[in-house]
Amino acid sequence: MKAARTEFESQFERARVEFEEANERLNARSGRNLIMATLIGLAIGAVVLGSLLFWKWAFIAFAVPLCLMGAFEFARALQAAGRRIDLTAQFAAGAAMLGAAFVGYLTHWFVIFAAVVLVVVWRLVAQMAAGDGRKYGDVVNDVLAGALIQLYVVFHGSLALVLLRQDHGELWLLAVLIIAVSVDTGAYASGVAIGRHPMAPRISPNKTWEGFAGAVVASLVAGGLLGVLMLQIPLWAGLALGVAVLVSATVGDLGESLIKRDLGIKDMSSFLPGHGGVLDRLDSILPSLVPGLALYILLNPLSALS
Template sequence: MTDDRSDARLPGDPAGVPAEDPGAGFQAHVRTARSEFEQHVAHARAEFEEANERIKKRTGRDLILAILIGVGIGAVALLSLIFVKWVFILLALGVVVLGVVEFSRALTGSGRRIDLAPQLVASVVVLLSGAFLELWLHWVALFAALVFVVVWRLIAQMAAADARPYTAVTSDVLAGTFVVFYVPFLASMAMILLRQEGGEWWIIAFIAVAVVADTAAYASGLTFGKHPMAPRISPNKTWEGFGGAVVGAVAAGILLGVFLLGVPWWAGAIFGALILGTATTGDLGESMVKRDLGIKDMSSWLPGHGGVLDRLDSILPSATAALALYYLFAPVVAA
């Protein structure tokens, strides 16, 4: 008795040729496509990591971490400015406190004597007075904060009785007052701007222009940079990078001025150019300070960026410029 199953054929199949399973063919196609996709992803990832290592070797920064941290902080600041202003004030206060701590530590490491407790008290007073008090009271608060810092340092020096040279004591006092001016006072300009009608949009605009200028300078400098801009202050900055920053800042100023601030295009161009000037000056200024202190970064609190002040060096002086431009162009917007 024979087994009829051995001769079973699907209708239309040639004799001796086994039937193909359509499902198996589809699965093989999916496996092939998946394998090719994984190969492309692995290749792209390898190229990105190689490029990131080249950038890290040249600049000392981790590009991936820098982007993630920058986007995260920027998103929090943007959302707070648009929806809840008091959250932005708290964010600014936290950033100022961290900036004062790391700047004071850097100065102390270079041999200056900076008293952290009065610095923190003065910073809180100056920043919050800009956020909540009238302008003349803000100046009174600034003067009182400076006197507080100076008197504390002099009393602490007298109590130490260690025969510290007069020039060193003078340097300590000047360094302490500079901390107050550089971090909380410049940041308080943004707080004054925040109190103005529509001031939050001006804060968003000037920060955006500073970030665009910095990013454009970074990208164009890496791509085309050959001629150092200020080799004794910041060796990595090039004129090609500055050219990219000019294009990016002016273009961003025009677009933000027209569509966000409601000013004419020429006012937006002025806005972008002036913010570029203050941002570049602040960047080079902090590089000079760090070179004088013998450090590369103010701290390592922000992976991929350095310290808090390493991210604020272009933003802090730009707040004053943005406030001045607000007062200058407010009549133009109203008209």
């Protein structure tokens, strides 16, 4: 029994060492802690599925803080790069824009305009009050950076709430989220397994054409299945949704990579271990809400749910 126990401990230790070595190689290639990223991803997925499938209004308690956290991360990253961002104005404008998503389309657009104006005017007044002789070009960059936070993060996030309040909008929102995650997962798995040819080496060296091919397959499969089985729309409409989200998710992913490269950072923050920051996980989802809402308006009349 002692010999068997010693042999078991030896085998267990050998397996542990081999697992850690394999995990380190995978982490080095993927650039993230895969196990931690998977656990956190599953936890977030459970919250999203539970809220959207059982009581869609519970999703608000998850989406609003997440969106504001993404705006905060972006603001802090810009501040670290030398931009002057007014957090009070950003949070006030962001909260107003997210709240207006439940009122109506016209009011929502008016509040979007007012939110951007608030951020711009606040920065100009704060700069005049400072009177520190900041260069004209730097002030313009500060103003544009502050407006970008509202338009890139909060505006796109508010579209999720606009879609949520529609009839069966929670199902369309869930479909967009699943397809966007499928695009990321397909690109990641294919890129790690067979990625050889860089897609945009100056923007994101880890992205490959093989990864993009995996994203294409994942988006078409997810779009087709979700369209037919969950949204109850024709197969071609589900495939169209998959292609639209594929394009927007890829553009969003590359766009945020370009922003981070310009700022000289790898992640927006370290708030989510294995993922980076909140905005690092929303980079492909936020732009995908635009075609998601547009295709809901166009294709929902074809659904058997209507």
